[in-house]
Each structure stands twice: as C-alpha cells, then as structure tokens.
Amino acid sequence: MTTNFNELREWVADVAEHTQAARVHWCDGSEAEYESLIQQMLGSGDLLELNQETYPGCYLHRSSPTDVARVEHLTFVCTESEADAGPNNNWMAPAEAHQLMDSLFAGCMQGRTLYVIPYCMGPIASPYARCGVELTDSPYVAVNMKIMTRMGKAALERIEREKKFVRGLHSIGELDPERRYIMHFPSELSIMSFGSGYGGNALLGKKCHALRIASYQARQEGWLAEHMLIVGIENPRGETHYLACAFPSACGKTNLAMLIPPESHAGWKIWTLGDDIAWIHMDDNGQMHAINPEAGYFGVVPGTNAKTNRNAYEMINKNTIFTNVGVTADNEPWWEDKKTGTPAFDWQGRPYDPEVGPAAHPNSRFTVSAKQNPSYSELADAPDGVPISAIVFGGRRRELAPLVYQARDWAHGVLVAASVASETTAAATGKVGVVRRDPFAMQPFCGYNFADYWNHWMSFAERSDSLPEIFHVNWFRQDADGKFLWPGFGENLRVLRWIIERCEGRVGAQETAIGQLPHPSDIDVSGLDVDRDTMGELLTVRNAQWREELGAMGEYLQGYGDRVPAALRTEYQRIVEALEN
Numbered sequence: 001m002t003t004n005f006n007e008l009r010e011w012v013a014d015v016a017e018h019t020q021a022a023r024v025h026w027c028d029g030s031e032a033e034y035e036s037l038i039q040q041m042l043g044s045g046d047l048l049e050l051n052q053e054t055y056p057g058c059y060l061h062r063s064s065p066t067d068v069a070r071v072e073h074l075t076f077v078c079t080e081s082e083a084d085a086g087p088n089n090n091w092m093a094p095a096e097a098h099q100l101m102d103s104l105f106a107g108c109m110q111g112r113t114l115y116v117i118p119y120c121m122g123p124i125a126s127p128y129a130r131c132g133v134e135l136t137d138s139p140y141v142a143v144n145m146k147i148m149t150r151m152g153k154a155a156l157e158r159i160e161r162e163k164k165f166v167r168g169l170h171s172i173g174e175l176d177p178e179r180r181y182i183m184h185f186p187s188e189l190s191i192m193s194f195g196s197g198y199g200g201n202a203l204l205g206k207k208c209h210a211l212r213i214a215s216y217q218a219r220q221e222g223w224l225a226e227h228m229l230i231v232g233i234e235n236p237r238g239e240t241h242y243l244a245c246a247f248p249s250a251c252g253k254t255n256l257a258m259l260i261p262p263e264s265h266a267g268w269k270i271w272t273l274g275d276d277i278a279w280i281h282m283d284d285n286g287q288m289h290a291i292n293p294e295a296g297y298f299g300v301v302p303g304t305n306a307k308t309n310r311n312a313y314e315m316i317n318k319n320t321i322f323t324n325v326g327v328t329a330d331n332e333p334w335w336e337d338k339k340t341g342t343p344a345f346d347w348q349g350r351p352y353d354p355e356v357g358p359a360a361h362p363n364s365r366f367t368v369s370a371k372q373n374p375s376y377s378e379l380a381d382a383p384d385g386v387p388i389s390a391i392v393f394g395g396r397r398r399e400l401a402p403l404v405y406q407a408r409d410w411a412h413g414v415l416v417a418a419s420v421a422s423e424t425t426a427a428a429t430g431k432v433g434v435v436r437r438d439p440f441a442m443q444p445f446c447g448y449n450f451a452d453y454w455n456h457w458m459s460f461a462e463r464s465d466s467l468p469e470i471f472h473v474n475w476f477r478q479d480a481d482g483k484f485l486w487p488g489f490g491e492n493l494r495v496l497r498w499i500i501e502r503c504e505g506r507v508g509a510q511e512t513a514i515g516q517l518p519h520p521s522d523i524d525v526s527g528l529d530v531d532r533d534t535m536g537e538l539l540t541v542r543n544a545q546w547r548e549e550l551g552a553m554g555e556y557l558q559g560y561g562d563r564v565p566a567a568l569r570t571e572y573q574r575i576v577e578a579l580e581n
C-alpha cells in the first residue's frame with residue numbers, strides 16, 4: 001500500500017530518509033495486519049501472551065519503568081508568539097523546536113520499521129471528523145492506534161479526498177527521559193513526539209491531535225474539543241438525555257461513561273458514547289451536538305472490579321492490550337482492587353512483593369475497542385453525534401466542593417468550569433494528591449492560551465438560547481479517616497438523575513452563593529448506606545472555606561492578566577460578593 005497523494009508520499013519519504021528507517025510499512029488497518037503485528041511483538045518480547053483460555057486475545061506490554069505516564073513538563077505548544085500558548089503551556093519558538101526535534105529524529109529509526117498510520121478521529125462519514133497520519137517506529141503504537149481510532153484504508157481514502165491531515169511524527173528513540181519531548185505546532189497542524197512509548201505521549205491521535213491541535217482549530221472554527229466523556233441516560237419512560245462530562249485524568253470519566261444503574265433504579269439504562277474526548281458543534285438551531293473522536297478506550301485498570309464497574313470488568317477479559325499490570329501464577333492479568341486472584345509478578349516482571357510496591361502500576365491501562373463495552377451506543381457512529389442536555393464538570397476534592405451544584409446560567413457555568421481544581425493523579429508524572437487548578441479538566445490539553453479559551457466558551461452565549469445546563473460534581477469527598485463519604489460508581493446515577501430532572505424543570509433547588517444545590521430530599525438515597533448527616537455534609541456550602549477558594553482562584557486569574565474575558569471577571573466578582581453575606 002502507498003498513496004497517489006503526493007504531499008503525503010513525499011513527507012513519508014523525507015521522514016524515512018531523515019530517520020534512516022530500514023523499511024516503511026503502510027498500515028491498512030486490517031485484522032490480518034493487527035494479528036501479524038501482535039505475532040511480531042510476541043516474538044520480540046514487546047508483548048507477552050496472557051492466559052489465552054481465560055483471557056483470549058489479551059496481551060501484556062511492560063513499558064520502560066521510566067516511561068509510565070504523560071510528561072507534562074516535556075510537552076510544549078510552539079506558537080509564534082509565547083502569549084498565544086499562554087501561561088497554561090510550556091512554550092518554545094517553532095524554529096528552535098524544529099531544530100531540536102530534527103536533531104533528535106536524525107537517524108533514530110536505523111534498523112527499525114517506519115509505520116505509516118492513517119487515522120480518522122470521529123465516524124468516518126462524519127462532517128465533524130478529522131484525519132491525521134502518525135509516522136512511528138513503534139508497533140505497539142500501531143496496534144493501539146488500530147483499537148483507538150478508525151485506522152487504515154478508509155482513513156487514507158478520506159485524506160486523499162480532503163487533502164488535509166494532521167502530521168504526527170513519533171519515535172520511541174532510546175526511551176530516555178532526558179531526551180523526551182512532545183511538541184505541538186498548531187498553525188502547521190503538526191506534532192512531533194520523541195522518547196516515550198506511553199499513552200498520551202505516543203498515541204498521537206488522542207491528546208496531541210484530538211485535544212491540543214483540535215482545540216486550537218476549534219477556536220478558529222467555532223466549535224469545542226474537550227476532555228469529556230459522552231453518556232446517554234435513559235429513564236424508565238424511555239427518554240434519553242445525553243451528558244458531556246469533564247473530569248481531570250483518572251477522576252472517573254471511564255467509570256461514569258459505562259456505569260451500571262443501582263438496583264433501586266430498575267428501568268434506567270446507560271449508553272456509552274465516549275469515555276475521554278468530545279468534539280462539540282452547534283447546529284443551526286443552537287443545539288450542541290457531541291461526537292466521540294475515538295473508537296476505543298485507553299482506560300485506568302486499577303480499581304476495576306465486578307462491583308465498581310462490571311461493564312469494564314467484563315469488557316477487558318478478551319481482545320485487550322494491558323500495559324503495566326501484574327500477572328498471576330496462571331498468567332492472568334492482575335491489578336489492585338481486582339478482588340480476585342493473587343499476583344505472582346509485578347508490572348516490571350519482578351516477583352510480587354507488597355513491600356516493594358503495587359503489582360500493577362497505578363497508571364496501568366487497558367486498550368480495548370469501544371464495541372466490546374456492554375453499554376456501547378450505536379450512536380457513537382452517528383455522523384452528527386448526539387444532542388447534549390447538560391455539561392458536567394468535576395474534580396477530585398477531598399474537601400470543599402459539594403456532591404453537586406448547578407450554575408445559574410452559561411456565563412456562571414464558564415466560571416464554575418474555569419474554577420475546577422483537582423488532586424493530581426498517576427496519569428501524569430509528578431507528585432500525586434496535591435490540589436492544582438485544572439480549568440475545564442483541560443490544563444494539560446488546551447493547545448492555546450486559557451484566557452482565549454475562556455473567551456471562546458463565553459462566546460457561545462451569544463450564539464444560542466438553548467445551550468446545555470452546566471453542573472459541577474465531586475464524587476471524592478472524604479471524612480477525617482480518609483473514607484469516601486459518597487459511594488460513587490453506579491450510585492452516581494442518583495446525582496445524574498437530579499441533573500436531568502433539573503434540565504427538564506421537574507425539580508427545585510436551593511440557592512447558595514456558589515450556585516444551586518439539591519434539597520437533600522431530592523437526591524434519592526433509598527437502599528444506600530449514607531445517613532442524613534453525611535448527605536447534609538455533602539450538600540453544604542461553607543462560605544468561609546469558599547472565600548479562601550475564591551481568593552486562590554483570583555490569584556490564578558491574575559496570572560492571565562488583561563486577557564481574562566470581562567464576562568469571567570464579572571461572574572467572579574458576583575460570587576465574591578455573594579460569599580461576603
């Protein structure tokens with residue numbers, strides 16, 4: 001396979017020459033190709049076979065121990081002007097970044113195969129889908145891209161037709177953390193990633209293209225590219241509302257997107273459209289529609305069990321690539337909180353010793369086709385996506401943020417979203433558990449200045465009278481002993497139900513300084529082991545604490561200077577004043 005599209009053919013030839021790749025393989029995306037890549041990686045040791053009787057089609061990849069998560073300090077947005085990248089991004093001048101990357105890529109693929117991976121983000125027939133080509137020397141990336149995107153022939157045909165695509169160049173290099181960079185050139189629609197083989201650093205369709213580059217394009221073209229799950233919630237009357245929810249990395253998107261309704265909620269159904277990324281467009285009637293640009297899940301493994309997430313638990317027992325989990329003596333994958341089996345080896349292949357560390361790395365992941373999800377919605381393939389009733393933001397906050405509250409209107413919602421802060425997780429390198437500001441759950445992913453991004457979000461108010469309602473949730477409140485106050489997982493449906501009833505205008509709310517909270521009696525806790533006091537605690541706003549929070553937010557906004565939209569300042573001032581009473 002090759003192409004008659006000169007621009008692409010020439011780029012591939014140039015890269016092959018510069019990197020001195022031993023051969024070039026054009027990926028067609030077929031099952032046969034996937035199988036042969038798996039076999040080849042089993043031979044080279046890149047993949048290990050798991051127990052094929054109990055886990056058919058499942059394999060384990062052990063990444064380099066210093067390459068286990070996204071590296072935010074080595075991720076750059078290279079715009080001409082530093083101010084356009086904003087305080088939220090690391091910045092390097094494009095010329096300097098090109099020079100640096102060109103020197104790293106020079107000769108880096110000697111003896112290796114260069115895989116050409118044409119992919120489409122979004123349903124192949126969708127007007128909202130966008131294509132890219134990733135060039136990589138990693139067969140692991142190639143098989144992951146096959147699961148995570150619409151990859152191969154159909155994507156290439158669309159690229160040949162449209163003559164426009166995002167260029168992604170990737171090499172694992174020597175997997176040396178000292179020689180590792182993830183560079184974005186938004187105005188060139190290009191990405192260069194060197195020195196990591198892991199997740200968002202290496203699967204360039206995902207965070208690099210579908211969020212950083214796409215968010216930049218979305219601003220210019222009037223749409224949104226967001227770190228959001230998309231879920232359909234069907235009530236017992238058969239009516240379905242679609243929600244888009246933004247939570248930071250490892251804060252519950254995959255779990256919410258495929259939750260199983262609790263027993264008390266017979267007749268409710270959940271439909272998964274996406275678990276990580278949403279592209280949102282407004283139609284001619286001012287209704288927002290979302291598509292999921294991805295075709296698979298690259299999800300957090302630890303914590304997945306038959307009780308917390310039975311859908312995920314069953315989804316990953318076949319045709320799944322595991323990265324950095326432990327294994328049992330029977331060669332089954334094992335992870336913390338699996339609740340069954342015993343680990344024999346840890347994620348680095350060492351005999352398991354709890355004194356040394358967990359069996360599975362906290363950021364160990366599964367890669368699996370979305371179609372294996374028992375709650376998969378066929379509408380994930382609908383070219384126009386699904387209409388969005390509500391947008392929900394959330395963070396991981398052991399204190400402060402109540403279980404749920406609603407913004408008064410769109411502008412207030414933008415402030416609520418811009419104010420998201422969350423405890424850091426293992427999804428990125430660095431300290432875990434410290435609260436940091438993560439506006440819109442996009443701190444690591446917005447490809448341009450956050451102030452301009454907030455302005456872009458504000459601008460939708462002028463374009464429509466029927467925008468989604470905006471909410472904020474927090475599943476992670478803890479008591480003094482570190483125990484979660486709210487049971488979470490499937491029980492979160494009880495909160496989503498209040499959100500939907502608010503959208504339908506069927507339930508009231510109590511006004512507080514920060515927004516509208518449920519009357520405690522309006523959250524159905526039947527059959528739940530959560531007492532009145534706990535519910536009271538989960539639904540209380542303490543103005544003194546919030547004044548501190550707003551103080552921190554005010555300082556944060558100052559970092560963006562005059563670029564902060566006036567409407568956001570006005571909303572901020574309104575809350576500060578409300579909290580004074």
Ligand code: GTP
Nearest residue numbers: 249250251252253254255300302303427475488489
């Ligand atoms: P990324 O893929 O990194 O963007 O993360 P995500 O937002 O999809 O997070 P995911 O759903 O994988 O959840 C990450 C961790 O949070 C897992 O360890 C879950 O077990 C835990 N988690 C998810 N939902 C809940 C919840 O409702 N309550 C509690 N206490 N933990 C949860």
Ligand code: SPV
Nearest residue numbers: 070199200207249298427
């Ligand atoms: C995240 O970190 O938000 C992820 C995993 O979804 S990665 O693909 O590595 O970005």
Ligand code: MN
Nearest residue numbers: 227249250276
């Ligand atoms: Mn994510």
